[in-house]
Amino acid sequence: xxxxxxxxxxxxxxxxxxxxVGASTVAGALDELTQAHPDLRKxxxxxxxxxxxxxxxxxxxxxxxxxxxxxxxxxxxxxxxxIIPSIAGGACRKDNxxxxx
Amino acid sequence: MLRMAKAVYEAIRSHGEExxxxxxxxxxxxxxxxxxxxxxxxxxxxxTRTDSAHNRYxxxxxxxxxxxxxxxxxxxxxxxxxxxxPDHPAQWSQTDFAEAHWLGCSYVxxxxxxxxxxxxxxxxxxxxxxEDKRFDFEPIVIVE
Numbered sequence: 001x002x003x004x005x006x007x008x009x010x011x012x013x014x015x016x017x018x019x020x021v022g023a024s025t026v027a028g029a030l031d032e033l034t035q036a037h038p039d040l041r042k043x044x045x046x047x048x049x050x051x052x053x054x055x056x057x058x059x060x061x062x063x064x065x066x067x068x069x070x071x072x073x074x075x076x077x078x079x080x081x082x083i084i085p086s087i088a089g090g091a092c093r094k095d096n097x098x099x100x101x
Numbered sequence: 102m103l104r105m106a107k108a109v110y111e112a113i114r115s116h117g118e119e120x121x122x123x124x125x126x127x128x129x130x131x132x133x134x135x136x137x138x139x140x141x142x143x144x145x146x147x148x149t150r151t152d153s154a155h156n157r158y159x160x161x162x163x164x165x166x167x168x169x170x171x172x173x174x175x176x177x178x179x180x181x182x183x184x185x186x187p188d189h190p191a192q193w194s195q196t197d198f199a200e201a202h203w204l205g206c207s208y209v210x211x212x213x214x215x216x217x218x219x220x221x222x223x224x225x226x227x228x229x230x231x232e233d234k235r236f237d238f239e240p241i242v243i244v245e
Contacts, residue, residue: 004169004173006169006179006203007203007205007206008202008206042230043230054200054202055202056162056165058163058166061163061166063162063163082169084162084169086159086162086200086202087126087160087165087182087200087202088150088157088158088159088160088196089157089158089184089193089194089197089200089208090124090156090184090194090196090197091124091156091186091187091189091194091196
């Protein structure tokens with residue numbers, strides 16, 4: 001299967017935008033990816049080995065977190081895995097009431 | 102330095118006016134240059150923060166997946182993102198910074214004052230990781 005690497009992480013994957021892996025599950029695919037490109041690991045996973053909160057992993061168009069078997073979901077050669085850091089923000093920090101400039 | 106096609110520059114500013122008083126958002130597609138991104142196209146995205154759209158924005162990850170797919174098909178990469186600050190300066194906020202994770206990409210902000218686009222600024226998310234990231238102001242060069 002193909003794993004699509006987002007722009008900011010390509011520098012840690014030898015500049016590649018796509019990495020081919022032969023794993024049979026999502027977790028296996030991510031493991032194979034980080035075995036081949038160890039510098040990716042700290043950008044994708046916390047120290048406890050969990051995918052960082054702001055990193056989204058999509059199997060085709062499905063968020064892996066919401067799949068019944070999550071990262072144990074089986075994959076085939078025609079599937080794609082997208083790694084997508086989240087995008088959000090805004091003019092004001094509401095949680096502490098401070099308006100930013 | 103962020104080089105941006107004039108049509109893109111005008112499109113992102115118009116988008117901010119269209120969605121006023123809510124924030125607009127979208128992705129910038131282009132090619133990496135020696136001294137910054139060269140943006141050739143933009144893709145409008147929906148703001149999923151309907152609960153607080155006047156001062157927050159968020160792009161659904163599945164929409165990002167589709168935008169990245171479109172970029173790849175066009176031979177381009179996601180080089181940054183844009184959003185608007187309705188009645189607020191075109192400066193990054195603490196929220197923008199905390200939720201910025203695309204290192205090496207440009208974050209473009211347009212101030213929209215009373216419905217009219219005012220200043221547009223770009224900030225490069227520099228650094229090597231979450232721990233040392235920072236926003237660096239970068240000039241926008243409009244390319245005809």
